[in-house]
Amino acid sequence: RCEKGEEGHETKECYRSPLVSRYASKEMAYNFSDKKKFTTWRKLWIYLAKAEKALGLPVTEAQVAEMESHAEDIDFAMAAEEESKLRHDVMAHVHTFAHCCPTAAPIIHLGATSCYVGDNTDLIMLRDGFDILLPKLARVIDRLSKFAEKYAGLPTLGFTHYQPAQLTTVGKRACLWLQDLAMDMRNLQRAREDLRFRGVKGTTGTQASFLQLFQGDHDKVEDLDRMVTEMAGFKKAYMVTGQTYSRKVDIDSLSPLASMGATIHKICTDIRLLANLKEIEEPFEKEQIGSSAMPYKRNPMRCERCCSLARHLIALLADPLQTASVQWLERTLDDSANRRISLPESFLTADIILSTLQNITEGLVVYPKVIERHIHHELPFMATENIIMAMVKAGGNRQDCHEKIRVLSQQAATVVKQEGGDNDLLARVQADPYFAPILGHLDNILDPKTFIGRAPQQVARFLSEEVRPLLEPYKAEIDVKIELEL
Numbered sequence: 001r002c003e004k005g006e007e008g009h010e011t012k013e014c015y016r017s018p019l020v021s022r023y024a025s026k027e028m029a030y031n032f033s034d035k036k037k038f039t040t041w042r043k044l045w046i047y048l049a050k051a052e053k054a055l056g057l058p059v060t061e062a063q064v065a066e067m068e069s070h071a072e073d074i075d076f077a078m079a080a081e082e083e084s085k086l087r088h089d090v091m092a093h094v095h096t097f098a099h100c101c102p103t104a105a106p107i108i109h110l111g112a113t114s115c116y117v118g119d120n121t122d123l124i125m126l127r128d129g130f131d132i133l134l135p136k137l138a139r140v141i142d143r144l145s146k147f148a149e150k151y152a153g154l155p156t157l158g159f160t161h162y163q164p165a166q167l168t169t170v171g172k173r174a175c176l177w178l179q180d181l182a183m184d185m186r187n188l189q190r191a192r193e194d195l196r197f198r199g200v201k202g203t204t205g206t207q208a209s210f211l212q213l214f215q216g217d218h219d220k221v222e223d224l225d226r227m228v229t230e231m232a233g234f235k236k237a238y239m240v241t242g243q244t245y246s247r248k249v250d251i252d253s254l255s256p257l258a259s260m261g262a263t264i265h266k267i268c269t270d271i272r273l274l275a276n277l278k279e280i281e282e283p284f285e286k287e288q289i290g291s292s293a294m295p296y297k298r299n300p301m302r303c304e305r306c307c308s309l310a311r312h313l314i315a316l317l318a319d320p321l322q323t324a325s326v327q328w329l330e331r332t333l334d335d336s337a338n339r340r341i342s343l344p345e346s347f348l349t350a351d352i353i354l355s356t357l358q359n360i361t362e363g364l365v366v367y368p369k370v371i372e373r374h375i376h377h378e379l380p381f382m383a384t385e386n387i388i389m390a391m392v393k394a395g396g397n398r399q400d401c402h403e404k405i406r407v408l409s410q411q412a413a414t415v416v417k418q419e420g421g422d423n424d425l426l427a428r429v430q431a432d433p434y435f436a437p438i439l440g441h442l443d444n445i446l447d448p449k450t451f452i453g454r455a456p457q458q459v460a461r462f463l464s465e466e467v468r469p470l471l472e473p474y475k476a477e478i479d480v481k482i483e484l485e486l
Contacts, residue, residue, distance in 0.1 A: 019345060023309070023352035025482075031128050032344035034076065040124055041093055041117040042071045044232070045108050048200065051227040052110060055220045057213060063104035070100045090114040111209040112200070115244050115331075119198040122343065123245065124232060126253050129347040130192035136354040137188065137260070138474035141181050143361035145467045148174035152459035155448035156279065156371045157378060164378040167448055170280075170366060172455035175462050177270070180263040185470055187256035194252060197229040198245040199237030204330045242330035250320035250343065257350045261313035264353050268303035268310070271360070275300045278370045283363030302360050306353045313349040316342050355482050362481075375448050377416075380425035384409060386445050387429065387438070394437035404434055 020029050030036055046067045053059035075096055082092035091114075098105035109116075152171035157164050200221075202209045207221050214220040229237040238245050274280040275298075282302050319342035323335045384405045391401040412425035426446070429435050438445070471478060 017345075017348075019348040019352070024348040025132075025351055025355060028129065028132050028348055028351040031125055031132060032347065035074075036125070037121055038074050038076075038079070038093055039072055040121045041090075042067070042074070042097055044117050044120055044228075045097065045112075046071065047228045047231040048110065048112060048116070048224075049104070049107055050231070051200075051224050052107070052213070054227065055214065055224055057107075057110070059107050059110075060103075063101075063107055066101045066104045067097070067108070070097070073100065075100070088114075090117060093117075111202070111213050113203045113209075113243065115198065116200065119245050120232065122339070123195060123197055123234075123249075126343070126347075127192060127195050127234075130188060130195075130253075133257075133347070133350055133354060134185070134188055134192065135474050135477040135480070136351070136358065137181065137185055138471050139478055139480060140354060140357050140361055141178060141185065141467060142471055142478050143358060144174055144178050144181070145463050145471075147171070147361060147364055148178060148459055149463060151366060153449070153452075153456040154366070154368060154371070155375060155452050157374050162273070164374075164382075166382060167375065167379075167451040169452050169455040169459070170371070171459045172452075173270075175459055177263075177267045178467060179462070180266070181260075182466060182470055184256065184260040184263050187259060191253050191256045195234070195249070196245075197232055197234035197237040198241055199225045199229050201225070201241045204243055205241040242327075244327070244331045244335070247320060247324035247327050247335060250339065251317075251324055254317050254320050254342070254346045257346050258314045258317035260350060261310040261353065264357055265307050265310035265314070267357070268300075268306040268360070271303045271364075272300045272307075275303075277374065279367055279374065281365045281367075282360045283365070302356050306356050306360075309349050309353050313346060313353065316346045316349070358482055372448075377423050379446055379448065379451070380412065380423050380429075381409060382451065383446050384425075386450075387435070387442075390438045390441060390445055391435065396434075396437070401434075404432065405429075408432065 046064065049059050049064050049067060053061070053064060074093075078099065079092050079096040082095045083089050086092050086095070090109075094109050098108055101108065148171040150171065151174070152169060154170045155167050156170050156173065158166050158168040158173075200210060201207055207225070210221045210224060211218065214224075225237055229235075271280060271282060275282070281298060282300050284298050319338050323338050323342075326332070327335060388398060388401045388405060392398050408425055408428045412423055412428060415421040416423050426442070430439060430442070444450070
Protein backbone atom coordinates (compact mmCIF):
# COMPACT_ATOMS: atom_id res chain seq x y z
CA ARG A 1 0.00 0.00 0.00
CA CYS A 2 1.24 3.51 -0.72
CA GLU A 3 1.69 5.85 2.18
CA LYS A 4 -0.25 9.10 2.00
CA GLY A 5 1.35 12.48 2.08
CA GLU A 6 -0.22 15.71 3.28
CA GLU A 7 -3.99 16.02 2.88
CA GLY A 8 -4.22 12.32 1.99
CA HIS A 9 -2.54 12.59 -1.42
CA GLU A 10 -0.31 9.75 -2.56
CA THR A 11 3.39 10.53 -2.42
CA LYS A 12 5.60 10.65 -5.50
CA GLU A 13 7.31 7.51 -4.21
CA CYS A 14 4.29 5.42 -5.21
CA TYR A 15 3.65 4.09 -8.71
CA ARG A 16 0.39 5.19 -10.30
CA SER A 17 -0.88 3.91 -13.60
CA PRO A 18 -0.33 6.57 -16.27
CA LEU A 19 -3.68 5.54 -17.72
CA VAL A 20 -5.24 7.41 -14.78
CA SER A 21 -2.56 9.86 -13.70
CA ARG A 22 -1.67 11.04 -17.22
CA TYR A 23 -4.28 10.14 -19.78
CA ALA A 24 -7.85 9.00 -19.13
CA SER A 25 -10.88 11.22 -18.57
CA LYS A 26 -12.30 11.86 -15.11
CA GLU A 27 -15.55 10.10 -15.94
CA MET A 28 -13.86 6.89 -17.07
CA ALA A 29 -11.40 6.97 -14.17
CA TYR A 30 -14.34 7.34 -11.80
CA ASN A 31 -16.24 4.50 -13.49
CA PHE A 32 -13.59 2.02 -12.33
CA SER A 33 -12.78 3.74 -9.04
CA ASP A 34 -13.10 2.25 -5.56
CA LYS A 35 -15.79 4.81 -4.81
CA LYS A 36 -17.94 3.67 -7.73
CA LYS A 37 -17.25 0.00 -7.06
CA PHE A 38 -18.08 -0.09 -3.39
CA THR A 39 -21.03 2.29 -3.50
CA THR A 40 -22.42 0.01 -6.22
CA TRP A 41 -21.96 -2.95 -3.88
CA ARG A 42 -24.05 -1.15 -1.30
CA LYS A 43 -26.72 -0.28 -3.85
CA LEU A 44 -26.89 -3.94 -4.84
CA TRP A 45 -27.36 -4.96 -1.23
CA ILE A 46 -30.14 -2.38 -1.00
CA TYR A 47 -31.80 -3.71 -4.18
CA LEU A 48 -31.63 -7.22 -2.76
CA ALA A 49 -33.15 -6.15 0.58
CA LYS A 50 -35.94 -4.22 -1.14
CA ALA A 51 -36.86 -7.14 -3.38
CA GLU A 52 -36.70 -9.64 -0.50
CA LYS A 53 -38.96 -7.38 1.57
CA ALA A 54 -41.44 -6.99 -1.30
CA LEU A 55 -41.59 -10.77 -1.67
CA GLY A 56 -42.35 -11.37 1.98
CA LEU A 57 -39.04 -12.02 3.72
CA PRO A 58 -38.58 -10.45 7.19
CA VAL A 59 -36.90 -7.26 6.01
CA THR A 60 -38.27 -4.01 7.44
CA GLU A 61 -38.67 -0.57 5.93
CA ALA A 62 -36.44 0.79 8.70
CA GLN A 63 -33.64 -1.56 7.70
CA VAL A 64 -33.88 -0.55 4.06
CA ALA A 65 -33.99 3.16 4.98
CA GLU A 66 -30.94 2.77 7.19
CA MET A 67 -29.00 1.11 4.37
CA GLU A 68 -30.04 3.83 1.91
CA SER A 69 -28.90 6.57 4.29
CA HIS A 70 -25.39 5.07 4.34
CA ALA A 71 -25.04 4.09 0.68
CA GLU A 72 -22.29 6.64 0.02
CA ASP A 73 -20.40 7.15 3.31
CA ILE A 74 -17.92 4.30 3.09
CA ASP A 75 -15.22 4.09 5.75
CA PHE A 76 -12.43 2.87 3.50
CA ALA A 77 -9.92 2.68 6.35
CA MET A 78 -12.21 0.34 8.28
CA ALA A 79 -12.80 -1.76 5.19
CA ALA A 80 -9.05 -2.07 4.61
CA GLU A 81 -8.50 -3.08 8.22
CA GLU A 82 -11.29 -5.66 8.01
CA GLU A 83 -9.87 -7.08 4.80
CA SER A 84 -6.40 -7.40 6.34
CA LYS A 85 -7.97 -9.57 9.06
CA LEU A 86 -10.53 -11.51 7.02
CA ARG A 87 -8.61 -11.81 3.73
CA HIS A 88 -11.94 -11.40 1.96
CA ASP A 89 -12.88 -8.11 0.32
CA VAL A 90 -16.64 -8.70 0.16
CA MET A 91 -16.97 -9.75 3.79
CA ALA A 92 -14.80 -6.79 4.79
CA HIS A 93 -17.31 -4.46 3.18
CA VAL A 94 -20.27 -6.39 4.59
CA HIS A 95 -18.84 -5.80 8.07
CA THR A 96 -18.08 -2.15 7.30
CA PHE A 97 -21.60 -1.56 6.01
CA ALA A 98 -23.11 -3.42 8.96
CA HIS A 99 -21.11 -1.26 11.38
CA CYS A 100 -22.93 1.90 10.23
CA CYS A 101 -26.23 0.04 9.73
CA PRO A 102 -26.67 -1.93 12.99
CA THR A 103 -30.41 -2.38 12.48
CA ALA A 104 -29.94 -3.73 8.96
CA ALA A 105 -26.85 -5.79 9.81
CA PRO A 106 -28.72 -9.13 10.07
CA ILE A 107 -30.14 -8.93 6.53
CA ILE A 108 -27.26 -7.38 4.57
CA HIS A 109 -26.12 -9.85 1.86
CA LEU A 110 -28.95 -12.22 2.81
CA GLY A 111 -28.74 -15.38 0.70
CA ALA A 112 -26.09 -13.92 -1.61
CA THR A 113 -22.60 -14.99 -2.60
CA SER A 114 -19.63 -12.67 -3.16
CA CYS A 115 -20.19 -12.71 -6.91
CA TYR A 116 -23.61 -11.18 -6.37
CA VAL A 117 -21.91 -7.86 -5.71
CA GLY A 118 -18.62 -8.53 -7.52
CA ASP A 119 -19.89 -9.75 -10.87
CA ASN A 120 -22.98 -7.57 -10.99
CA THR A 121 -20.87 -4.50 -10.28
CA ASP A 122 -18.45 -5.46 -13.03
CA LEU A 123 -21.36 -5.71 -15.47
CA ILE A 124 -22.61 -2.28 -14.40
CA MET A 125 -19.14 -0.84 -14.91
CA LEU A 126 -18.86 -2.43 -18.36
CA ARG A 127 -22.27 -1.07 -19.34
CA ASP A 128 -21.46 2.40 -18.04
CA GLY A 129 -18.05 2.25 -19.69
CA PHE A 130 -19.68 1.64 -23.06
CA ASP A 131 -22.02 4.56 -22.38
CA ILE A 132 -18.98 6.81 -21.90
CA LEU A 133 -17.18 5.54 -25.01
CA LEU A 134 -20.04 5.56 -27.51
CA PRO A 135 -20.62 9.35 -27.57
CA LYS A 136 -16.85 9.88 -27.82
CA LEU A 137 -16.67 7.57 -30.81
CA ALA A 138 -19.66 9.38 -32.32
CA ARG A 139 -17.83 12.71 -31.99
CA VAL A 140 -14.75 11.33 -33.75
CA ILE A 141 -16.94 10.03 -36.57
CA ASP A 142 -18.74 13.39 -36.79
CA ARG A 143 -15.49 15.38 -37.01
CA LEU A 144 -14.00 13.03 -39.57
CA SER A 145 -17.18 13.05 -41.66
CA LYS A 146 -17.03 16.84 -41.88
CA PHE A 147 -13.40 16.56 -42.95
CA ALA A 148 -14.35 13.97 -45.60
CA GLU A 149 -17.15 16.17 -46.90
CA LYS A 150 -14.89 19.23 -47.11
CA TYR A 151 -12.20 17.41 -49.10
CA ALA A 152 -14.44 15.01 -51.03
CA GLY A 153 -13.24 16.37 -54.39
CA LEU A 154 -9.59 17.20 -53.63
CA PRO A 155 -7.46 14.84 -55.75
CA THR A 156 -4.52 13.16 -54.08
CA LEU A 157 -2.16 10.34 -54.88
CA GLY A 158 -3.47 6.95 -53.88
CA PHE A 159 -0.92 4.53 -52.50
CA THR A 160 -0.76 0.77 -52.75
CA HIS A 161 2.27 -0.93 -51.15
CA TYR A 162 3.11 2.69 -50.18
CA GLN A 163 3.91 3.27 -53.82
CA PRO A 164 2.08 5.94 -55.87
CA ALA A 165 -1.06 4.50 -57.44
CA GLN A 166 -4.18 5.78 -59.17
CA LEU A 167 -5.54 9.02 -57.78
CA THR A 168 -8.20 9.14 -55.08
CA THR A 169 -9.37 12.14 -53.04
CA VAL A 170 -8.49 13.29 -49.54
CA GLY A 171 -12.15 12.91 -48.56
CA LYS A 172 -12.47 9.43 -50.04
CA ARG A 173 -9.41 8.28 -48.09
CA ALA A 174 -11.00 9.65 -44.91
CA CYS A 175 -14.07 7.54 -45.72
CA LEU A 176 -11.89 4.43 -45.55
CA TRP A 177 -11.10 5.44 -41.97
CA LEU A 178 -14.74 6.29 -41.33
CA GLN A 179 -15.97 2.95 -42.56
CA ASP A 180 -13.79 1.14 -40.03
CA LEU A 181 -14.94 3.48 -37.26
CA ALA A 182 -18.57 2.89 -38.25
CA MET A 183 -17.97 -0.85 -37.90
CA ASP A 184 -16.48 -0.20 -34.46
CA MET A 185 -19.53 1.85 -33.51
CA ARG A 186 -21.86 -0.98 -34.41
CA ASN A 187 -19.65 -3.48 -32.58
CA LEU A 188 -19.61 -1.38 -29.41
CA GLN A 189 -23.36 -0.85 -29.59
CA ARG A 190 -23.93 -4.57 -30.02
CA ALA A 191 -21.63 -5.44 -27.11
CA ARG A 192 -23.38 -2.90 -24.90
CA GLU A 193 -26.86 -4.14 -25.81
CA ASP A 194 -25.85 -7.79 -25.42
CA LEU A 195 -24.76 -7.25 -21.81
CA ARG A 196 -27.03 -8.86 -19.26
CA PHE A 197 -27.08 -8.86 -15.48
CA ARG A 198 -25.78 -11.81 -13.47
CA GLY A 199 -28.69 -11.27 -11.15
CA VAL A 200 -29.44 -13.32 -8.05
CA LYS A 201 -28.07 -16.80 -8.69
CA GLY A 202 -26.43 -18.02 -5.49
CA THR A 203 -23.18 -19.83 -4.84
CA THR A 204 -22.97 -22.12 -7.87
CA GLY A 205 -25.71 -20.52 -9.94
CA THR A 206 -28.50 -22.86 -8.78
CA GLN A 207 -30.32 -20.26 -6.59
CA ALA A 208 -30.51 -22.92 -3.87
CA SER A 209 -30.04 -20.45 -1.00
CA PHE A 210 -32.88 -18.28 -2.25
CA LEU A 211 -35.13 -21.26 -2.83
CA GLN A 212 -34.55 -22.15 0.81
CA LEU A 213 -35.28 -18.60 1.97
CA PHE A 214 -38.57 -18.66 0.09
CA GLN A 215 -39.41 -22.15 1.36
CA GLY A 216 -39.37 -23.79 -2.06
CA ASP A 217 -41.35 -21.10 -3.92
CA HIS A 218 -39.73 -21.09 -7.37
CA ASP A 219 -41.86 -18.20 -8.61
CA LYS A 220 -40.64 -15.92 -5.84
CA VAL A 221 -37.02 -16.80 -6.60
CA GLU A 222 -37.58 -15.87 -10.24
CA ASP A 223 -39.37 -12.68 -9.20
CA LEU A 224 -36.44 -11.79 -6.94
CA ASP A 225 -34.00 -12.23 -9.83
CA ARG A 226 -36.17 -10.14 -12.15
CA MET A 227 -36.79 -7.34 -9.64
CA VAL A 228 -33.12 -6.87 -8.75
CA THR A 229 -32.19 -6.98 -12.43
CA GLU A 230 -34.67 -4.21 -13.22
CA MET A 231 -33.56 -2.07 -10.26
CA ALA A 232 -30.00 -2.28 -11.57
CA GLY A 233 -31.17 -0.95 -14.94
CA PHE A 234 -30.86 -4.11 -17.03
CA LYS A 235 -33.54 -5.56 -19.27
CA LYS A 236 -32.37 -9.15 -18.88
CA ALA A 237 -30.26 -11.38 -16.67
CA TYR A 238 -28.29 -14.41 -17.79
CA MET A 239 -30.60 -17.40 -17.30
CA VAL A 240 -27.77 -19.72 -16.28
CA THR A 241 -24.49 -18.95 -14.53
CA GLY A 242 -21.93 -20.76 -12.50
CA GLN A 243 -20.68 -18.90 -9.49
CA THR A 244 -19.82 -16.17 -11.99
CA TYR A 245 -21.28 -14.98 -15.24
CA SER A 246 -19.55 -16.61 -18.20
CA ARG A 247 -16.15 -15.04 -18.75
CA LYS A 248 -16.89 -15.11 -22.47
CA VAL A 249 -18.87 -11.96 -21.72
CA ASP A 250 -15.55 -10.25 -20.97
CA ILE A 251 -14.22 -11.44 -24.33
CA ASP A 252 -17.29 -10.02 -26.07
CA SER A 253 -16.81 -6.71 -24.24
CA LEU A 254 -13.09 -6.27 -24.79
CA SER A 255 -12.99 -7.64 -28.33
CA PRO A 256 -14.72 -4.62 -29.94
CA LEU A 257 -12.41 -2.33 -27.96
CA ALA A 258 -9.33 -4.15 -29.24
CA SER A 259 -10.76 -4.04 -32.76
CA MET A 260 -11.30 -0.30 -32.40
CA GLY A 261 -7.69 -0.06 -31.24
CA ALA A 262 -6.60 -1.64 -34.53
CA THR A 263 -8.73 0.88 -36.45
CA ILE A 264 -7.28 3.86 -34.64
CA HIS A 265 -3.74 2.55 -35.00
CA LYS A 266 -4.26 2.30 -38.77
CA ILE A 267 -5.78 5.80 -39.02
CA CYS A 268 -3.03 7.41 -37.00
CA THR A 269 -0.32 5.51 -38.87
CA ASP A 270 -1.78 6.81 -42.14
CA ILE A 271 -1.69 10.37 -40.78
CA ARG A 272 1.91 9.88 -39.67
CA LEU A 273 2.87 8.68 -43.15
CA LEU A 274 1.10 11.66 -44.74
CA ALA A 275 2.79 14.01 -42.26
CA ASN A 276 6.14 12.75 -43.53
CA LEU A 277 4.99 13.71 -47.03
CA LYS A 278 3.89 17.10 -45.64
CA GLU A 279 0.42 16.58 -47.12
CA ILE A 280 -1.54 16.40 -43.85
CA GLU A 281 -0.63 17.28 -40.26
CA GLU A 282 -2.26 16.81 -36.90
CA PRO A 283 -2.88 20.03 -34.91
CA PHE A 284 0.23 21.71 -33.53
CA GLU A 285 0.08 24.18 -30.63
CA LYS A 286 1.62 27.63 -30.98
CA GLU A 287 4.24 26.99 -28.30
CA GLN A 288 4.53 23.23 -28.79
CA ILE A 289 8.06 21.85 -29.19
CA GLY A 290 8.47 19.04 -31.70
CA SER A 291 12.03 18.10 -30.77
CA SER A 292 14.46 19.16 -28.06
CA ALA A 293 17.33 19.04 -30.58
CA MET A 294 15.68 20.00 -33.89
CA PRO A 295 13.53 23.13 -33.51
CA TYR A 296 12.00 22.88 -36.99
CA LYS A 297 10.31 19.53 -36.33
CA ARG A 298 6.54 19.10 -36.03
CA ASN A 299 6.34 15.55 -34.75
CA PRO A 300 2.91 13.84 -34.93
CA MET A 301 2.94 13.15 -31.19
CA ARG A 302 -0.82 12.81 -30.79
CA CYS A 303 -0.97 10.13 -33.47
CA GLU A 304 2.07 8.47 -31.96
CA ARG A 305 0.34 8.41 -28.58
CA CYS A 306 -2.72 6.81 -30.13
CA CYS A 307 -0.62 4.14 -31.82
CA SER A 308 1.30 3.45 -28.64
CA LEU A 309 -1.80 3.05 -26.49
CA ALA A 310 -3.73 1.22 -29.21
CA ARG A 311 -1.11 -1.53 -29.16
CA HIS A 312 -1.72 -1.93 -25.43
CA LEU A 313 -5.47 -2.07 -26.02
CA ILE A 314 -5.04 -4.77 -28.69
CA ALA A 315 -2.73 -6.80 -26.45
CA LEU A 316 -5.19 -6.73 -23.52
CA LEU A 317 -7.63 -8.94 -25.45
CA ALA A 318 -5.37 -11.92 -24.76
CA ASP A 319 -6.29 -11.72 -21.07
CA PRO A 320 -10.05 -12.47 -21.24
CA LEU A 321 -9.44 -15.08 -23.94
CA GLN A 322 -7.10 -17.01 -21.69
CA THR A 323 -9.15 -16.39 -18.56
CA ALA A 324 -12.34 -17.77 -20.11
CA SER A 325 -10.48 -20.87 -21.26
CA VAL A 326 -9.36 -21.88 -17.74
CA GLN A 327 -12.52 -21.34 -15.70
CA TRP A 328 -12.83 -24.78 -14.17
CA LEU A 329 -16.36 -26.13 -13.82
CA GLU A 330 -18.47 -23.57 -11.89
CA ARG A 331 -15.53 -21.14 -11.44
CA THR A 332 -11.97 -20.72 -10.21
CA LEU A 333 -10.51 -17.62 -8.61
CA ASP A 334 -7.57 -17.23 -10.97
CA ASP A 335 -9.76 -14.88 -13.00
CA SER A 336 -9.96 -12.25 -10.27
CA ALA A 337 -6.57 -10.54 -10.20
CA ASN A 338 -6.35 -10.57 -13.99
CA ARG A 339 -9.79 -8.98 -14.43
CA ARG A 340 -8.97 -6.21 -11.94
CA ILE A 341 -6.37 -5.09 -14.49
CA SER A 342 -7.63 -6.09 -17.93
CA LEU A 343 -11.21 -4.81 -17.71
CA PRO A 344 -10.49 -1.28 -16.40
CA GLU A 345 -7.34 -0.84 -18.49
CA SER A 346 -9.17 -1.72 -21.70
CA PHE A 347 -11.82 0.92 -21.13
CA LEU A 348 -9.35 3.52 -19.81
CA THR A 349 -7.12 2.98 -22.85
CA ALA A 350 -10.02 3.13 -25.30
CA ASP A 351 -11.18 6.31 -23.59
CA ILE A 352 -7.94 8.22 -24.02
CA ILE A 353 -7.31 7.19 -27.63
CA LEU A 354 -10.82 8.34 -28.56
CA SER A 355 -10.32 11.68 -26.81
CA THR A 356 -6.96 12.10 -28.53
CA LEU A 357 -8.38 11.16 -31.92
CA GLN A 358 -11.20 13.66 -31.45
CA ASN A 359 -8.58 16.34 -30.87
CA ILE A 360 -6.70 15.22 -33.99
CA THR A 361 -9.75 15.13 -36.25
CA GLU A 362 -10.92 18.54 -35.06
CA GLY A 363 -7.68 20.13 -36.20
CA LEU A 364 -6.33 18.17 -39.17
CA VAL A 365 -4.39 20.48 -41.50
CA VAL A 366 -4.29 19.80 -45.25
CA TYR A 367 -1.68 21.27 -47.61
CA PRO A 368 -3.27 21.22 -51.10
CA LYS A 369 -0.24 22.74 -52.83
CA VAL A 370 2.03 19.99 -51.57
CA ILE A 371 -0.51 17.39 -52.62
CA GLU A 372 -0.74 19.01 -56.06
CA ARG A 373 3.03 18.99 -56.45
CA HIS A 374 3.18 15.29 -55.62
CA ILE A 375 0.43 14.59 -58.15
CA HIS A 376 2.30 16.44 -60.88
CA HIS A 377 5.43 14.39 -60.17
CA GLU A 378 3.55 11.14 -60.79
CA LEU A 379 0.60 12.00 -63.03
CA PRO A 380 2.45 11.88 -66.35
CA PHE A 381 3.17 8.19 -65.77
CA MET A 382 -0.44 7.53 -64.73
CA ALA A 383 -1.75 9.43 -67.76
CA THR A 384 0.02 7.26 -70.30
CA GLU A 385 -3.05 5.09 -70.89
CA ASN A 386 -5.20 8.20 -71.42
CA ILE A 387 -2.62 9.56 -73.88
CA ILE A 388 -2.69 6.28 -75.83
CA MET A 389 -6.51 6.35 -75.97
CA ALA A 390 -6.48 9.97 -77.18
CA MET A 391 -3.97 9.14 -79.91
CA VAL A 392 -6.08 6.19 -81.07
CA LYS A 393 -9.13 8.46 -81.27
CA ALA A 394 -7.03 10.87 -83.37
CA GLY A 395 -6.26 8.05 -85.83
CA GLY A 396 -3.04 6.63 -84.40
CA ASN A 397 -2.05 2.98 -84.00
CA ARG A 398 -2.37 1.69 -80.44
CA GLN A 399 0.75 -0.52 -80.57
CA ASP A 400 2.95 2.20 -82.10
CA CYS A 401 1.78 4.71 -79.51
CA HIS A 402 2.36 2.25 -76.67
CA GLU A 403 5.97 1.75 -77.78
CA LYS A 404 6.58 5.50 -78.09
CA ILE A 405 5.19 6.09 -74.57
CA ARG A 406 7.15 3.16 -73.15
CA VAL A 407 10.46 4.52 -74.43
CA LEU A 408 9.74 8.08 -73.26
CA SER A 409 8.56 6.84 -69.85
CA GLN A 410 11.77 4.88 -69.30
CA GLN A 411 13.81 7.96 -70.19
CA ALA A 412 11.82 10.12 -67.78
CA ALA A 413 12.13 7.49 -65.03
CA THR A 414 15.91 7.53 -65.44
CA VAL A 415 15.94 11.32 -64.90
CA VAL A 416 13.83 10.93 -61.72
CA LYS A 417 15.56 7.93 -60.16
CA GLN A 418 19.17 8.26 -61.24
CA GLU A 419 19.62 11.99 -61.73
CA GLY A 420 17.23 13.22 -59.02
CA GLY A 421 15.41 15.42 -61.51
CA ASP A 422 11.71 16.13 -62.02
CA ASN A 423 9.45 13.94 -64.07
CA ASP A 424 9.83 15.38 -67.61
CA LEU A 425 7.66 12.84 -69.46
CA LEU A 426 5.14 15.52 -70.41
CA ALA A 427 7.88 17.70 -71.92
CA ARG A 428 9.16 14.70 -73.91
CA VAL A 429 5.67 14.01 -75.25
CA GLN A 430 5.25 17.66 -76.24
CA ALA A 431 8.61 17.64 -78.02
CA ASP A 432 7.86 14.50 -80.05
CA PRO A 433 6.13 15.28 -83.40
CA TYR A 434 4.33 11.92 -83.21
CA PHE A 435 1.99 13.36 -80.55
CA ALA A 436 1.17 16.56 -82.47
CA PRO A 437 -2.52 15.51 -83.03
CA ILE A 438 -3.29 15.65 -79.29
CA LEU A 439 -1.07 18.42 -77.96
CA GLY A 440 -4.01 20.80 -77.79
CA HIS A 441 -5.83 18.38 -75.48
CA LEU A 442 -3.00 17.54 -73.08
CA ASP A 443 -4.24 19.89 -70.33
CA ASN A 444 -7.59 18.12 -70.26
CA ILE A 445 -5.95 14.70 -70.46
CA LEU A 446 -3.78 15.58 -67.46
CA ASP A 447 -6.48 17.22 -65.32
CA PRO A 448 -6.28 15.38 -61.95
CA LYS A 449 -10.05 15.53 -61.54
CA THR A 450 -10.42 13.18 -64.50
CA PHE A 451 -8.47 10.52 -62.59
CA ILE A 452 -10.52 10.32 -59.38
CA GLY A 453 -13.42 8.33 -60.76
CA ARG A 454 -16.54 8.46 -58.57
CA ALA A 455 -14.70 9.32 -55.37
CA PRO A 456 -16.73 12.51 -54.64
CA GLN A 457 -20.00 10.74 -55.33
CA GLN A 458 -18.98 7.80 -53.14
CA VAL A 459 -18.17 10.18 -50.28
CA ALA A 460 -21.54 11.93 -50.53
CA ARG A 461 -23.52 8.71 -50.62
CA PHE A 462 -21.53 7.04 -47.84
CA LEU A 463 -21.91 9.99 -45.49
CA SER A 464 -25.61 10.30 -46.25
CA GLU A 465 -26.63 6.67 -46.09
CA GLU A 466 -24.28 5.15 -43.53
CA VAL A 467 -22.58 7.73 -41.35
CA ARG A 468 -25.25 10.30 -40.50
CA PRO A 469 -27.90 7.73 -39.49
CA LEU A 470 -25.32 6.13 -37.19
CA LEU A 471 -24.81 9.47 -35.41
CA GLU A 472 -28.49 10.22 -34.92
CA PRO A 473 -28.76 8.74 -31.38
CA TYR A 474 -25.89 10.95 -30.20
CA LYS A 475 -27.06 14.32 -31.54
CA ALA A 476 -27.36 15.85 -28.07
CA GLU A 477 -23.73 15.02 -27.23
CA ILE A 478 -22.10 15.46 -30.62
CA ASP A 479 -20.85 19.04 -30.17
CA VAL A 480 -19.01 18.48 -26.90
CA LYS A 481 -15.42 19.71 -27.05
CA ILE A 482 -12.61 18.09 -25.09
CA GLU A 483 -9.54 19.70 -23.61
CA LEU A 484 -6.69 17.33 -24.31
CA GLU A 485 -3.98 17.24 -21.68
CA LEU A 486 -0.67 16.98 -23.50
